[in-house]
Structures are given as structure tokens and as C-alpha cells.
Amino acid sequence: MDRLKVYILGATGLVGQRYVQLLAKHPWFEIVGLAASEKNAGKTLAQTGWVLEEPPPPHIAEMKIERLDVEKIPRVDFVFSALPSEVAAKVEPQLATRGHMVLSNASNMRMDPDVPLVVPEINPEDVSLLERQRVERGWSGGVVKKPNCTTTILNLPLKPILDEWGIERIHVVTMQALSGAGYSGVPSVAIVDNLIPYIRGEEEKVAAETKKILKTDFEIYVTTTRVPILDGHTEVVYVDTRKDFDPTAVADALAKFKGLPQELKLPTAPERPIEVRPQIDRPQPRLDRWAGGGMAVVVGRIRKLAPRKLAFVVLGHNTVRGAAGNSILTAELLVKMR
Amino acid sequence: MDRLKVYILGATGLVGQRYVQLLAKHPWFEIVGLAASEKNAGKTLAQTGWVLEEPPPPHIAEMKIERLDVEKIPRVDFVFSALPSEVAAKVEPQLATRGHMVLSNASNMRMDPDVPLVVPEINPEDVSLLERQRVERGWSGGVVKKPNCTTTILNLPLKPILDEWGIERIHVVTMQALSGAGYSGVPSVAIVDNLIPYIRGEEEKVAAETKKILKTDFEIYVTTTRVPILDGHTEVVYVDTRKDFDPTAVADALAKFKGLPQELKLPTAPERPIEVRPQIDRPQPRLDRWAGGGMAVVVGRIRKLAPRKLAFVVLGHNTVRGAAGNSILTAELLVKMR
Amino acid sequence: MDRLKVYILGATGLVGQRYVQLLAKHPWFEIVGLAASEKNAGKTLAQTGWVLEEPPPPHIAEMKIERLDVEKIPRVDFVFSALPSEVAAKVEPQLATRGHMVLSNASNMRMDPDVPLVVPEINPEDVSLLERQRVERGWSGGVVKKPNCTTTILNLPLKPILDEWGIERIHVVTMQALSGAGYSGVPSVAIVDNLIPYIRGEEEKVAAETKKILKTDFEIYVTTTRVPILDGHTEVVYVDTRKDFDPTAVADALAKFKGLPQELKLPTAPERPIEVRPQIDRPQPRLDRWAGGGMAVVVGRIRKLAPRKLAFVVLGHNTVRGAAGNSILTAELLVKMR
Amino acid sequence: MDRLKVYILGATGLVGQRYVQLLAKHPWFEIVGLAASEKNAGKTLAQTGWVLEEPPPPHIAEMKIERLDVEKIPRVDFVFSALPSEVAAKVEPQLATRGHMVLSNASNMRMDPDVPLVVPEINPEDVSLLERQRVERGWSGGVVKKPNCTTTILNLPLKPILDEWGIERIHVVTMQALSGAGYSGVPSVAIVDNLIPYIRGEEEKVAAETKKILKTDFEIYVTTTRVPILDGHTEVVYVDTRKDFDPTAVADALAKFKGLPQELKLPTAPERPIEVRPQIDRPQPRLDRWAGGGMAVVVGRIRKLAPRKLAFVVLGHNTVRGAAGNSILTAELLVKMR
Incomplete structure (x- = not known):
């Protein structure tokens, strides 16, 4: 064409x-x-x-x-x-x-x-x-x-969990990259050897947008922070599910998740929108942000902490998948x- | 003498x-x-x-x-x-x-x-x-x-909250400094422009030790991460309290908290073991880690997210107060x- | 008074x-x-x-x-x-x-x-x-x-060398801290995992001001760069002296150098304006920038590379001694x- | 085959x-x-x-x-x-x-x-x-x-200069990446917000190897430093040439330089072994280290400081072209x- x-x-x-x-x-x-x-x-x-x-x-x-x-x-x-x-x-x-x-x-x-x-x-x-x-x-x-950007990266792994086990509430803490604030957003002297535990307007957006995208109304508690990293937002997520789960099944559901872009084989669609890393110390921004050409999010540390209490870490490239x-x-x- | x-x-x-x-x-x-x-x-x-x-x-x-x-x-x-x-x-x-x-x-x-x-x-x-x-x-x-170190920094603000409002459960995510791993603990090539969402043994210690120190048995969910910062552990904490609270009262209780070292005027005791910062973007490791000579922890972003749902950020110098x-x-x- | x-x-x-x-x-x-x-x-x-x-x-x-x-x-x-x-x-x-x-x-x-x-x-x-x-x-x-700031830090060690051995020419390369550019001077995304080998107007200032301060007219070649460090300018200096020198005598002359502020015991005057470090890997910005309350410059790696060819590294706190x-x-x- | x-x-x-x-x-x-x-x-x-x-x-x-x-x-x-x-x-x-x-x-x-x-x-x-x-x-x-690695990156631009104008002496200051020291070479706590103005054995190697590779015996003065950057060694070079030069001609000679690998069209050979950047603030490690797939060195800030006194900055990927x-x-x- x-x-x-x-x-x-x-x-x-x-x-x-x-x-x-x-x-x-x-x-x-x-x-x-x-x-x-x-x-x-x-x-x-x-x-x-x-x-x-x-x-x-x-x-x-x-x-x-x-x-x-x-x-x-x-x-x-x-x-x-x-x-x-x-x-x-x-x-x-x-x-x-x-x-x-x-x-x-x-x-x-x-x-x-x-x-x-x-x-x-x-x-x-x-x-x-x-x-x-x-x-x-x-x-x-x-x-x-x-x-x-934080919403998109969060919602991708939430989607298959919501569909399969239901979600009652989530607690999220983010560690967000500097590029998320734009070129002049964070002066270097403000962030070298430092982090800033607040990003204006971000927490409200994540909560409201998640409800609109996932068309549901579970409780969302979010704290967003800025860390001295160029690209790649990392999010630690605790999910209270509605049904109990097996963590291996969760890993499996995330790894297998596909959507319409994959079906249609759209050129920018990553083969797997969610990549699950088995290593205990992943995802890491510098090593994982380019997964799927920056279009996949990477999930690791999938843990069952208690019945219906799931934890995981998700990372995505904030200016590619996130923007x-x-x-x-x-x-x-x-x-x-x- | x-x-x-x-x-x-x-x-x-x-x-x-x-x-x-x-x-x-x-x-x-x-x-x-x-x-x-x-x-x-x-x-x-x-x-x-x-x-x-x-x-x-x-x-x-x-x-x-x-x-x-x-x-x-x-x-x-x-x-x-x-x-x-x-x-x-x-x-x-x-x-x-x-x-x-x-x-x-x-x-x-x-x-x-x-x-x-x-x-x-x-x-x-x-x-x-x-x-x-x-x-x-x-x-x-x-x-x-x-x-x-992470336990100590966490437990200081939990103590007055536990005493006054009771605690049902906490969700914690930490962003910990490099010095916590010792001089050769984290190679520079592993952490420049990066973070590592896992610290061996740390999450188990925080949960077990908190129960021993505070002599109570609330639910504790912890995820510990390493960030490219020299000194100062930052912890984002969500607390489900037993009684409902007013966030101003919480800030007040934290700021006024004192213990036996203050009473005894011990030389290393900070005047205020918990300093509460009103600025929305604090605490920050580089700006706040030396509060009270490194012996005070600094708390900020005290928020009421829902009835009996408290959030705050606490920071402490991991090799001073934490060690x-x-x-x-x-x-x-x-x-x-x- | x-x-x-x-x-x-x-x-x-x-x-x-x-x-x-x-x-x-x-x-x-x-x-x-x-x-x-x-x-x-x-x-x-x-x-x-x-x-x-x-x-x-x-x-x-x-x-x-x-x-x-x-x-x-x-x-x-x-x-x-x-x-x-x-x-x-x-x-x-x-x-x-x-x-x-x-x-x-x-x-x-x-x-x-x-x-x-x-x-x-x-x-x-x-x-x-x-x-x-x-x-x-x-x-x-x-x-x-x-x-x-770069001029001041450079001129302090040059002064006793000029007085004792004479200077024919110098080649200088600087590695300058972020704070030298002011609060918004260097965006974080420009400098994380990076350096910038140019600072507008700086090289000309160093050359011209040095001649005015030292009242002499030796050749000066300067390249100034910005590195991801908060405070403390480091400068590598090659000096072609007029008379031949013994490097131990140079170290000694620098360490003993004093001026009118020391004589007058002015409150901000550091006891020794130039501190000489014997360790082979010093000065380092984070470890040495606060020498003499930020008012001393720190010199290390004093080497004789050839007859009348001296090399050293000098570091100073750019917003204290430098400003x-x-x-x-x-x-x-x-x-x-x- | x-x-x-x-x-x-x-x-x-x-x-x-x-x-x-x-x-x-x-x-x-x-x-x-x-x-x-x-x-x-x-x-x-x-x-x-x-x-x-x-x-x-x-x-x-x-x-x-x-x-x-x-x-x-x-x-x-x-x-x-x-x-x-x-x-x-x-x-x-x-x-x-x-x-x-x-x-x-x-x-x-x-x-x-x-x-x-x-x-x-x-x-x-x-x-x-x-x-x-x-x-x-x-x-x-x-x-x-x-x-x-530092030698290779330095010698590539020196070669056409030597061939065309001759070299009497060089003064070099390097700012070298962390990966040059190997995975555990530089602990993170040693280098965050810091630099180290010494690398063991490096200065001697650069001087001796340059003479062997270029088959000449000009004076070489080298100071090597470690900076908080992952990959890419930056080198500031002052060259005293034997014949006088026009800086535009130098830029041209560097940009046109080719060798046997380019003639033979070897698969790893970059099309241009030396890329010349016109922007005044280049080369920069993060932006330029992958030039030519990491096999080209990037030169900028070509300046004539005085008759027969040339200055430039060269950068190369230390573990690709450098290793x-x-x-x-x-x-x-x-x-x-x-």
C-alpha cells in the first residue's frame, strides 16, 4: 500500500x-x-x-x-x-x-x-x-x-489478573524515570544521589485512568516517586485478588496474554506484550526497558504473600510503550x- | 567521668x-x-x-x-x-x-x-x-x-501510630541506598542508570524483626529495592489502622514522639527521633539523611487515602540510625x- | 565588635x-x-x-x-x-x-x-x-x-609554582560539577550516564583571568567539561616550568603555601589553602571537596613527567572556594x- | 562459505x-x-x-x-x-x-x-x-x-594527523567508563557523585603501546581518570604538530580516514572509522558511543589554539572498538x- x-x-x-x-x-x-x-x-x-x-x-x-x-x-x-x-x-x-x-x-x-x-x-x-x-x-x-505512562505500564499486567482472578484493591509504589518529566523537567542537581517521592498530578491520573481503561472500580492506592534513571518506569504492585490464585498460574497468564494488536499482527505490536522474567532480581530498567522494542512490559518477582495477596514488579519504557x-x-x- | x-x-x-x-x-x-x-x-x-x-x-x-x-x-x-x-x-x-x-x-x-x-x-x-x-x-x-537498617527506620514511625491508632496491616516498598550493601556490595556497572528490585534476605528480616520489636503481629508485606543513592533508605508505607485517624493528628503524634533516650538526654539521642516535613516533595535522601545528625528519621507525605488507610514516606540514614x-x-x- | x-x-x-x-x-x-x-x-x-x-x-x-x-x-x-x-x-x-x-x-x-x-x-x-x-x-x-570558579581553583596551586620555578605554559583539562551551572543549568536527562565536553565561555575566562590574577603571560590551553558530579571541580594540569624542579619540593611548596588571609587569621581562611594528598588516587570530589571547610583546594598526583614537565590534579569546592x-x-x- | x-x-x-x-x-x-x-x-x-x-x-x-x-x-x-x-x-x-x-x-x-x-x-x-x-x-x-582500550581510541585520530602533519608531542587527559574496570572493578559507593583521577597501569600502557602501534617516538603525557559513566571513554587531546595545520583540513582528514578493513569491506569494519561531529558540545558518551555500531570513534571540538597547537576530544566504545x-x-x- x-x-x-x-x-x-x-x-x-x-x-x-x-x-x-x-x-x-x-x-x-x-x-x-x-x-x-x-x-x-x-x-x-x-x-x-x-x-x-x-x-x-x-x-x-x-x-x-x-x-x-x-x-x-x-x-x-x-x-x-x-x-x-x-x-x-x-x-x-x-x-x-x-x-x-x-x-x-x-x-x-x-x-x-x-x-x-x-x-x-x-x-x-x-x-x-x-x-x-x-x-x-x-x-x-x-x-x-x-x-x-505509569497507567499504561500498570494496566497491562492488571488486565489478565482482573479477567481471571478479579481485583479487590491494589497498592502501588512507582520509581519513575527522568525522561517522564521532559527534557528540562528534573534539574540534575536535584536528583544526583537523590530521589524525589512526589510527582505532581501523577497519583490522581493513575487511579482515575485505570478505572476508565479497565472499566472497573477496585480500590487503588498509589505513591509515585522520581529516581535517577533515564528511561523505564518500575512499579511495585500489591494486588488483593477476589479469587485465590496460584502464582505459577499468574506468571503463566501474564506470559500468554495477547490482545487484538497481536492477532492483527500490527507492526508495532510486540509478540508478547508482557514478558515474565524468572530471575529473582528482575525487571531492571537498564536491562529490560527495551524488551519487545520498548513495547513490552516486563514483570518479575511474582509472589503469593498470603491467600489472595499477590505481589509483583512491572517495568516498561515510559516514552515508548508509555507514550x-x-x-x-x-x-x-x-x-x-x- | x-x-x-x-x-x-x-x-x-x-x-x-x-x-x-x-x-x-x-x-x-x-x-x-x-x-x-x-x-x-x-x-x-x-x-x-x-x-x-x-x-x-x-x-x-x-x-x-x-x-x-x-x-x-x-x-x-x-x-x-x-x-x-x-x-x-x-x-x-x-x-x-x-x-x-x-x-x-x-x-x-x-x-x-x-x-x-x-x-x-x-x-x-x-x-x-x-x-x-x-x-x-x-x-x-x-x-x-x-x-x-530498614526495620529500624520503619519501626520508628510505626511505634506512635501503633500506640495511638493500632495497626492491622502494612504494605511497604523500600528504595535502599548502596552503602547498605557494604563497600563492594553493588558494582557500579550494575546500578548506574538502573535499580535492582530485590535485596537478598531483606524482606524476611523486616517482617520478622518488626514483630519482635513492636511485640505485635499485624500483617506485613514488604518489597525491598536497591537504588543508585549513596546513603539513606527511603520507605513508602501504607498502614491500615485499627481506629480511624485524622492525618494532622498523625503528623503531630510523629513529630512529638520521644523515648527514653530523649528523657535521659543520651548524647547520641536526637532531640526529635522523628522529624516531619511539611513540603510535599520530602523526605529526600540527599537533603534529609543527616537530620538529627543522622539519628532522626524524616517523615513526609502523610496522607489519608480512605478511612483507616494511612500513607507516608519515611527516610533514615542507613549506616547511622540504621546501624x-x-x-x-x-x-x-x-x-x-x- | x-x-x-x-x-x-x-x-x-x-x-x-x-x-x-x-x-x-x-x-x-x-x-x-x-x-x-x-x-x-x-x-x-x-x-x-x-x-x-x-x-x-x-x-x-x-x-x-x-x-x-x-x-x-x-x-x-x-x-x-x-x-x-x-x-x-x-x-x-x-x-x-x-x-x-x-x-x-x-x-x-x-x-x-x-x-x-x-x-x-x-x-x-x-x-x-x-x-x-x-x-x-x-x-x-x-x-x-x-x-x-575554575580559575580560582587552578590559580591557587599555580601561584607557588610560578613564584619558585616559573611557568612557561600550561595545558589544563577540567571535569566540572553540575552546581557550577546553577540550579537549572544542566537537565538530568542530559547528564546521567554522560559527560559534556564543553562549557560556554569558560575556557576563555580561565585563560584571561589567570593572566590578570597572576600578572604574567604564560601560554594557557584549557578544555572544560561537565561531569555528573554535584559539587567540586577537578582539574588535570600539565605545567612546563621555566626552571627544573624536584616533585617533592613542589609538593612541599604547595603544602606550605600561605597568604595574607592566613597571616591575618581571617575567619574564613583555611589553615592550609592547599592540601596535598599523598594517596595515588586523590583528590576525589566527594571525599575532598570539604577540605578546609570547602575553602582549601586539594592537590594530588604530583608527577615529574620529564625535565621541566610537571603534572598534578587539583580539586576545589566550586560554590565555596570557587564562589x-x-x-x-x-x-x-x-x-x-x- | x-x-x-x-x-x-x-x-x-x-x-x-x-x-x-x-x-x-x-x-x-x-x-x-x-x-x-x-x-x-x-x-x-x-x-x-x-x-x-x-x-x-x-x-x-x-x-x-x-x-x-x-x-x-x-x-x-x-x-x-x-x-x-x-x-x-x-x-x-x-x-x-x-x-x-x-x-x-x-x-x-x-x-x-x-x-x-x-x-x-x-x-x-x-x-x-x-x-x-x-x-x-x-x-x-x-x-x-x-x-x-584507551590506546586504540586515541591512536585512530592520531594516525591521519601523524601522516599529514607530523606529531611532536601530545598531552592527553582521559575520562574513562566504569565498564573498563570489569564487572566488579569499581564499587558503586566509590563512584556515585565522584570521580577517581587514577587508573592503575593505564598511563604507562597508553604511552608505550602508542609508540609501538604508530611506530614513532613523539612525547606522550597522559593522565587517566575514572568517571561515573557506563560505557565510552572520552579523551581530551592536545597535539603539537610538526607542520602547521588548518583545523578544517584536520577535520576533513579525520572524517575521510579509511584503512584496509574498509577497503576489504570486513563485516565489523565501520564505514567511517572516525566520525567528526560539528556540534560544539560533542562527542558525548551516551549519545555517541554506538557510532558505527560501537566501532567508530567520534571526534569533536577540533580547535587550533596556536600555530602547530591542535586540540580535540575523541570518544570510543571501550568494550567494542576498545576491546x-x-x-x-x-x-x-x-x-x-x-
Whole structure:
């Protein structure tokens, strides 16, 4: 097929760069434009300070960054938005009004009942909310949101546990990577030889979004912290299940879990969305964050602490599965469901 | 009074160096000897690789390290032991048989019913177990243990909560410093840009020791992790209380908590064993680990998540309050209780 | 004597906080006011985000930050300025015109021939330039600058070498701490598991300032880099001397070096401005940066590589000796020279 | 062609794991055996603690580690040795006597006149020393050494400069990665928030080996330091050239430099052995260490400081180009030169 045209908003930030990295080698999609704020407009992408471990391909590196202007964004198949929420809140509805299909990372509108908040392996059916969105908002395009990165990484292993054993409550403590705060989010002098036991707004998002994605209402207690690690959010999870479980069966259910993206063999879908590590000291961010090309979450330390009391540790790449990769996978899903 | 004589076993390791640092300027105690393994015997302390931020005073730096030999340890008031458990298991009983009073950091014997496992602000009365120990073991000396570092830091804030509101169960996740594993414990290539979600034996110790120290039997679920931080263990704690609580009252109870060491004005006792930080992003290891000279634990993020569901974060200096400092405070208690 | 009144400009940045920390316990000086930018004006110091390892004393922590306004700065003995250069360029001359004696960290005016650029142990006589400054600029006050942090740390060991053996040329490579870039200077994602081999403007400053301070014109080749370390600049220095040397004599000359501050026993003067470490793997930033209360530089690895070819490593605390501490020491000098 | 059989000694260390990683996907070579010390013998590779970012392919992960035993090593085309020097000194000559062609990373024998010390782009002709080695030592096999990692990374950019402008002397300061010291080489508590300005034996090796590889005798002054970075050695180099130069011409000569491996299109040869970065703040270890698959060195900050005074910064991946990759490239060269 002809390659589908995509446009990236906020292309110079950490998530924007991941979009570029993943889309530059995508078999279906072709980047036709990059936009960012005034500061970087007019520069080539290479001139804006690329910070990922792998440089962009030359033809992309030389693309000119455009100043974000809703009216100038060409007709494309998908607009990927890595805009900050306050900008997104203004721009994304304008784009949807003009007929654009926006895949957005920004946290605004996530909890709106007519906005799909999608982890493609968990709730692909929620893209059908786009119908309602068009009707209710009078948009010819639409907006699909990816969840908060911590939410996505948490919800993947929760899904098969919920389906098989039920969940009464969870206690979660996260150790989140620096890249989750954006390029200038955490000054180095604040975090060398240190951690920060608080991330603004994060705990509320994880609780609310989990309920929307998993369509259930169990108790959720979350504490989120920032640790001196570049990429990869680690989450320690205690689950009170409804039915008693055998920990080997849990490991098995997680390892075997598949969703619609795997069935449809979408290009960004990891073969196994959840990889289970048998080693007692895993997952570890530096060793496991690139599992499944950054699209798998890695689970370890699955333990039965008491009847109906499960514990495990889950890790995922926060800017791939937790951000750009999840939105790209969702776009692939939309292609197949058209 | 004349200064009391003390001797340090395992003086060249990280905890041994903390003992030296704290005892070198102690108003009651005088270091009269240092012993370590064969490798360092014969060297001066300065030649063995001092790694703390503050060098030892010259007269201590020039002390010769002796090869550990039970028979050659002189008559002293206290022997502080930072020996590894497998060595301690052999040496400490021999010392107690010879009449030495040993304050030990090693994990062996901690759960023996006749061995005091003491956090001086919480269970000072347990030093009376020394009587039973002498009778049952026929020792003229004795062995007092300090708890695992994570346990001590956790138990300090739990104590006033237990006393006032009761505890049904706790879920704990720790983020522990590198120094807790000893000088060679964690290779740098294992932990730069990484964390390790497992510490051998740690979770079992925290659960068992907490029950012994607090003399109660609530449910304890613990996951311990290692993070790239030099000093200071951080613990996120969820407490299901028996009675409902007001979070301000909890903060107040923690901030006002005092124990026998404060009453007795022991030299190593911090004025407030628990410091409560009002800032939403505290405690942080690098900023808070030296509170109360490293002897106070710092609590923040006290939250009421639901009726009878409390959450907080506690931090303590693992080699001061969690190790050497706690044993020195216990020795001071023994002096006053003689 | 009555304590002299001092006022701090830019009190909320990293260097400003060092000023507060060092002046809060100063025997001669008393902080009477703190000013910062609009953003922090009206808050107490404690509310502005204190990030040093030791909290400020309560009476200082509760001081209100004033909005920087030249006309409202009261009559004081010294104004310590940690303002950014572009603000300083405007404000400091206004203050000097109004009669204030300003001790400034900002890089503007450093190379002006009538501006003292002072390391008190090296060129205390240059404070006499204040006379010329008053005459030429018509100021009733004055401005004294401290050199760039890297320059000060480098120049201290160069001084006795220059005096005794002469210097033909030096090659320098620095490994500089994060705090040198200010609180938001280096984002954490830019520096974790990384270094940056360039610091804007730094190499030029080191070369030019060294010539002014040491009043000589040897060849200087400098490369400055940023490394993931909180505090403490390390510099590897190759010196081509004019006369041949014995490395033991060099070590000796450095260790014995003293200046006017030591003679005058100024309160901030370290007993030995240069500490020489015999261990082959020193100086190290974390272990040595607090030598002499942060006011001594530490030298190690003194080697003779060939006739008249000397190498050594020097380390100093960049925000103490390299910034706030050097200016405070200069103020003490001014008190004594009045 | 049939794949050539290779065997890896010391397969469980950091360099051994790089050998496995690079050889597992090599188009010409097939790993037929892995040996390590007693401690790991009998385990599968997966059980011995793999620490690289990318796991080994399953059929390799499941290979059994053999106990190192010279007599049991099968007939293979190449033996890659990542043994520690003291073991290598004993084992490698035994292997060569038995007819094995050993590509060795160990530092013993490097300076022996009949031992090739090869950077394939620089001195491929030196593999002819194997003839002399066979004659003089009576070996039916042979030993080829790769240089010290810092030497290789330094020598690549020096080669075209030497050829075009001549070199009178160099001053070098290195900032070396943790992996260069092996898995347990640098304890984390020694290096967090710190650097160590000394690496045992390193400075002597760089000086001596450079003279052997480049077959010249200019003055070399080297200071080597360890910094808290996982992979990638950075070196700041000042070169006094014999002829004057234009810095653009130097950049050009470096960027165009090619050697025999590029001519022969050897599979591990990077297209450009030296990549020149125009950005003023490069090279940076985390962003540049994987240039050319880890086989290119990256040069930046090329500056003319004075007539015949050149400065630049070079970075290379110490366990790829600096170790395993260089030896594999040498083996490829041997295949082509047979």
C-alpha cells in the first residue's frame, strides 16, 4: 500500500523525538511534517538538540521544523501530538474540527466520556467512542488519547489478573524515570544521589485512568516517586485478588496474554506484550526497558504473600510503550478498523 | 567521668568507618582498638581506604588495625561489632563467654528470644533480656543486636501510630541506598542508570524483626529495592489502622514522639527521633539523611487515602540510625541502666 | 565588635544559598536582607526551595525575600551579589554609585583594569584598585569581583609554582560539577550516564583571568567539561616550568603555601589553602571537596613527567572556594585593610 | 562459505559478554564454545548474570559454560580471549603451542617485539609478525593482541594527523567508563557523585603501546581518570604538530580516514572509522558511543589554539572498538590475509 502520511506536533521534546525515531522506520507511515514552538521553528530537526541514543535518519534530521499553526497543517492520515497539555487543550479540538485524526499524549480530555483512552491490547473497542465524539462535538476528525505512562505500564499486567482472578484493591509504589518529566523537567542537581517521592498530578491520573481503561472500580492506592534513571518506569504492585490464585498460574497468564494488536499482527505490536522474567532480581530498567522494542512490559518477582495477596514488579519504557509507541500502535489499530 | 573504653570489630568496612567517625568524637567513649580481617591487619586505619566524606581525626587515622583475635581483645566497656554474620556467629558468643558486652550489627541471633533487638526509643526495656541470656547461655558478658537498617527506620514511625491508632496491616516498598550493601556490595556497572528490585534476605528480616520489636503481629508485606543513592533508605508505607485517624493528628503524634533516650538526654539521642516535613516533595535522601545528625528519621507525605488507610514516606540514614548510631545509642542506654 | 551588616542579592540560587549558609554562622557578619527576582519575592527563604545538604538556621529560613530594588537596599557594610551577569551589569554599578561595597560573583567587569579580581591568598594587593575605581568611575562605593570558579581553583596551586620555578605554559583539562551551572543549568536527562565536553565561555575566562590574577603571560590551553558530579571541580594540569624542579619540593611548596588571609587569621581562611594528598588516587570530589571547610583546594598526583614537565590534579569546592567563600574571604580582607 | 568456528575464553565478564553479543550475530563466525573460571563452569550463559542491554540469542543463552582447560578446547579457527592477564600469561602460550590462533585482550606480551598489537585500520601489516613469532617461539598457532582500550581510541585520530602533519608531542587527559574496570572493578559507593583521577597501569600502557602501534617516538603525557559513566571513554587531546595545520583540513582528514578493513569491506569494519561531529558540545558518551555500531570513534571540538597547537576530544566504545570489536575485526583481517 502507499505509505500513510503523518505529522508530528511537539517534535523536539523527548516524546516528540521518540515519535520521530519510531515513525522514521515505520513500514506503514511516512513523516511529512514536524511542528514545534516558536523557539525551534525554522531550524532543522538536527539543529534542535537531539538527545536519543540513536540519531534520526539523515532525511528526517534535515527536515525543517514548522511553527505550530493549525491552519497550515496539511491533509494527513494521522497527527501525533506530543504537545504540553495547556497547548493541546486549545489546539487539538481545532484540529479535530478541521477533520484531523489526532493521536494525543497530552493529559487534557483523557477522562471525557467520549474520548477513547486506549491501550490497544486492553480496550481496543474504545476507539468506537470516536463515533459518539463526532456526533456530540460535531467534529469531522477526532481525538484519541494514550493514558499516562505509569497507567499504561500498570494496566497491562492488571488486565489478565482482573479477567481471571478479579481485583479487590491494589497498592502501588512507582520509581519513575527522568525522561517522564521532559527534557528540562528534573534539574540534575536535584536528583544526583537523590530521589524525589512526589510527582505532581501523577497519583490522581493513575487511579482515575485505570478505572476508565479497565472499566472497573477496585480500590487503588498509589505513591509515585522520581529516581535517577533515564528511561523505564518500575512499579511495585500489591494486588488483593477476589479469587485465590496460584502464582505459577499468574506468571503463566501474564506470559500468554495477547490482545487484538497481536492477532492483527500490527507492526508495532510486540509478540508478547508482557514478558515474565524468572530471575529473582528482575525487571531492571537498564536491562529490560527495551524488551519487545520498548513495547513490552516486563514483570518479575511474582509472589503469593498470603491467600489472595499477590505481589509483583512491572517495568516498561515510559516514552515508548508509555507514550509514543502506544499512540503509534493505536494508529495502526485505527488503520485496520477503518 | 573517665571515658569508657570501646573496641571496634570490622573497623574498615562502611559501617565500621561510621563507628569510628561517631565514636571518635563521642563524649563518653574512647576508642582503644580496631580489628579487621587479615587483609588489613597491620595497616593504619588511614591506609585501609577511608571512604566517608569527613576524614577521621589524626590520632585515630594512625591507629594500627589488629587482626581479629578473640583472645587479644583487651578488657573494655563495650565491643562494637560490624562483622559479617558468618564471622559474627562464631566470634560474638566467644566474646560474650569471655565477659565482653557486644553491641552487634550482624544479623545472626537477632531472632533468638533471649537476645535484645533494640531501637532505644521503642523497646529499651528489652535490654533486660541480657539477664536471661546470661543465665541461659552461661555468659558473663552479653550480646545486644541492632535491627536491620530498614526495620529500624520503619519501626520508628510505626511505634506512635501503633500506640495511638493500632495497626492491622502494612504494605511497604523500600528504595535502599548502596552503602547498605557494604563497600563492594553493588558494582557500579550494575546500578548506574538502573535499580535492582530485590535485596537478598531483606524482606524476611523486616517482617520478622518488626514483630519482635513492636511485640505485635499485624500483617506485613514488604518489597525491598536497591537504588543508585549513596546513603539513606527511603520507605513508602501504607498502614491500615485499627481506629480511624485524622492525618494532622498523625503528623503531630510523629513529630512529638520521644523515648527514653530523649528523657535521659543520651548524647547520641536526637532531640526529635522523628522529624516531619511539611513540603510535599520530602523526605529526600540527599537533603534529609543527616537530620538529627543522622539519628532522626524524616517523615513526609502523610496522607489519608480512605478511612483507616494511612500513607507516608519515611527516610533514615542507613549506616547511622540504621546501624552504627543505633548501637552506640544502645550502649549509652546500657551505661545509664547499669 | 558589633557585627557588620551584609545583604545578599540573588539569594535563592545555588551560590546565593551558599552565601546564606556560610554567612548565617559567620562570626563578623550578620545577614540583614535577602533579595531575589520577582518570582521568589515575598516568600520566606524556606519557601523558595532550599537544596543544600544542611538547612538554614530558623531565623534565616523565615526571612522574607525582597524584590531586587536598588533604592530599597539599606545601608550595609557589604552587598554580596550572586546575580546573573546580565542583571549584575546593570545593578552593580548603580549600587556602587550609591555607596555600596559590592562583592560580586558575576562575570561582567572582571577584566576591567580598575576592577579587583581577587583570590585573597594570591593578589590581596589588588583591592587597592578600588581607589582608582572610585576616582575613574566617580563611585562612592565599589565593586570587587571573584574570579571564575575554575580559575580560582587552578590559580591557587599555580601561584607557588610560578613564584619558585616559573611557568612557561600550561595545558589544563577540567571535569566540572553540575552546581557550577546553577540550579537549572544542566537537565538530568542530559547528564546521567554522560559527560559534556564543553562549557560556554569558560575556557576563555580561565585563560584571561589567570593572566590578570597572576600578572604574567604564560601560554594557557584549557578544555572544560561537565561531569555528573554535584559539587567540586577537578582539574588535570600539565605545567612546563621555566626552571627544573624536584616533585617533592613542589609538593612541599604547595603544602606550605600561605597568604595574607592566613597571616591575618581571617575567619574564613583555611589553615592550609592547599592540601596535598599523598594517596595515588586523590583528590576525589566527594571525599575532598570539604577540605578546609570547602575553602582549601586539594592537590594530588604530583608527577615529574620529564625535565621541566610537571603534572598534578587539583580539586576545589566550586560554590565555596570557587564562589561564595572566596567573596566572603575577600570581604574579611577588606575589613582588615580599612 | 562455511562459518568459521570460534571459542571464547572468559565469556562471562563484561568483555566476554561483548564478544558473545558481537559474535552471536556475526556473518562469518560461529560460537562453538564458551569457557570461564571454576565459579561459573557448568552453568548456562543465561545463569551467569548477563548484564548487557540486549540479551543473547536463546541458543547462545543456553550454552553451557565450560571450565577453562587448555586440553579440552576443540579445534577452532579462532580463540578469543578475555582472560585476566595473569591467567592469560599462562594459558595463551599453551594454546599457541597447541596450534590455536588466539586473539587476546590481556595486557601481557603486548610489548613483545614478535607480538602483533593491532588496530586494523592503522597497522594491519603487523599481523605479519606472526611468522616471526612462530619461528622464534616454535608455536604452530599464534597470539595477536589488541591494544589497551584507551590506546586504540586515541591512536585512530592520531594516525591521519601523524601522516599529514607530523606529531611532536601530545598531552592527553582521559575520562574513562566504569565498564573498563570489569564487572566488579569499581564499587558503586566509590563512584556515585565522584570521580577517581587514577587508573592503575593505564598511563604507562597508553604511552608505550602508542609508540609501538604508530611506530614513532613523539612525547606522550597522559593522565587517566575514572568517571561515573557506563560505557565510552572520552579523551581530551592536545597535539603539537610538526607542520602547521588548518583545523578544517584536520577535520576533513579525520572524517575521510579509511584503512584496509574498509577497503576489504570486513563485516565489523565501520564505514567511517572516525566520525567528526560539528556540534560544539560533542562527542558525548551516551549519545555517541554506538557510532558505527560501537566501532567508530567520534571526534569533536577540533580547535587550533596556536600555530602547530591542535586540540580535540575523541570518544570510543571501550568494550567494542576498545576491546572485543577490535579483536573480531582483526580476526576478519586474518581470514582475508590467509
